[in-house]
Amino acid sequence: MQSHPQIHVEYPSWIGEVVAFDALLASREDRMRLAIRLARENVLRGAGGPFGALVVERDSGRIVSAGTNSVLRYNNSVLHGETVALMMAQQRLGSFTLHRDDFPAHELVTSCEPCAMCLGAAHWSGVRSLVCGATRDDATSTNFDEGPVFPESYAYLEERGIEIVRGVLRDEALAVLHEYRERGGPVYNA
Amino acid sequence: MQSHPQIHVEYPSWIGEVVAFDALLASREDRMRLAIRLARENVLRGAGGPFGALVVERDSGRIVSAGTNSVLRYNNSVLHGETVALMMAQQRLGSFTLHRDDFPAHELVTSCEPCAMCLGAAHWSGVRSLVCGATRDDATSTNFDEGPVFPESYAYLEERGIEIVRGVLRDEALAVLHEYRERGGPVYNA
Numbered sequence A, B: 001m002q003s004h005p006q007i008h009v010e011y012p013s014w015i016g017e018v019v020a021f022d023a024l025l026a027s028r029e030d031r032m033r034l035a036i037r038l039a040r041e042n043v044l045r046g047a048g049g050p051f052g053a054l055v056v057e058r059d060s061g062r063i064v065s066a067g068t069n070s071v072l073r074y075n076n077s078v079l080h081g082e083t084v085a086l087m088m089a090q091q092r093l094g095s096f097t098l099h100r101d102d103f104p105a106h107e108l109v110t111s112c113e114p115c116a117m118c119l120g121a122a123h124w125s126g127v128r129s130l131v132c133g134a135t136r137d138d139a140t141s142t143n144f145d146e147g148p149v150f151p152e153s154y155a156y157l158e159e160r161g162i163e164i165v166r167g168v169l170r171d172e173a174l175a176v177l178h179e180y181r182e183r184g185g186p187v188y189n190a
Helices: A028-044 A081-093 A116-125 A136-141 A151-159 A170-182 B028-044 B081-093 B116-125 B136-141 B151-159 B170-182
Strands: A007-009 A052-057 A063-068 A106-112 A129-134 A163-165 B007-009 B052-057 B063-068 B106-112 B129-134 B163-165
Touching: A007 B081, A028 A052, A028 A063, A028 A081, A028 A106, A028 A129, A028 A170, A052 A081, A063 A081, A081 A106, A081 A116, A081 B007, A106 A116, A106 A170, A116 A151, A116 B116, A129 A170, A136 A170, A151 A163, B028 B052, B028 B063, B028 B081, B028 B106, B028 B129, B028 B170, B052 B081, B063 B081, B081 B106, B081 B116, B106 B116, B106 B170, B116 B151, B129 B170, B136 B170, B151 B163
Parallel strands: A106 A129, A129 A163, B106 B129, B129 B163
Antiparallel strands: A007 B007, A052 A063, A052 A106, B052 B063, B052 B106
16 A cells, blocks of 8 residues: 655755745835845745745734745645745744734745735635735746736735735846846746 | 645545545446545545545556545645546556557546536547536535536547446435535635
């Protein structure tokens, strides 16, 4: 009888060189700068796609978790930067939702507007705000498909109380997508 | 310094009592019957939400992987039945896509039409067909939110070659949603 598969996910070994987990990131630009740095390091170290994300406490800026695109590293198409950051935040806090009366509000910061899967994952996660760098068009122009995300998708989240902030440090975020393409990184979902 | 969180996912301990991994499920009704049974067992054993899924080889009906909603079991809102089944299939095959020239076509069978996250996950996974039991309206009527899924979302997948089949054994699938509600199971994303 064959053994059953198991899923195991850890941060990349270099996470501590990039993320100071005891830091406070006061501004949204500070938070996005780190998400973009995660995306870039993921590319430079050959660890995966050019996408990084963070979960922070919205008001204090305390870092709860980080995520890098880990599709190639783990042969797992669910492991985008956002899903990894959300799963790590919930694991750390021991809760399947980040939206609880005894928790501060949480924010997902992502170097690129989320794909359909990650937009849905953000919704279920309990984050109260979603902060994006590069746009869907930026992703598409560098050959990444974002899937079935529509203006109504964002409206759906906003109607349920999730604040959406887009275009933070967009140019810097887009630059990482270009770097990835120039290095010939695989586009695994073209 | 605190240790980093890690994600670990296994099948529930009773999976072998429910799924015969060497079976061939020829018809879509046979496949759906098993997805529904996974959903029901998940409820009866108090393991999580009333949702089950399978990945099978589309033409042979060989079972590649199974998934049960594992949100409560692992405190992880990403772990729906479909995402678990897809991750397990990719882990078993050692590939971040199920759509390769050296693979047979794969099919995702789910006891209920997928939420926004899982529809996106299905798209990235490389499955070539998506077979659904209960409908979005069935889920909504039993207090489960499916998130931003629109008719255009399904069209997006179909335009990219993914066959969509809906309403297979719908009544049996809906019955499990009702059972869950009658037992007072938590609706974790209301």
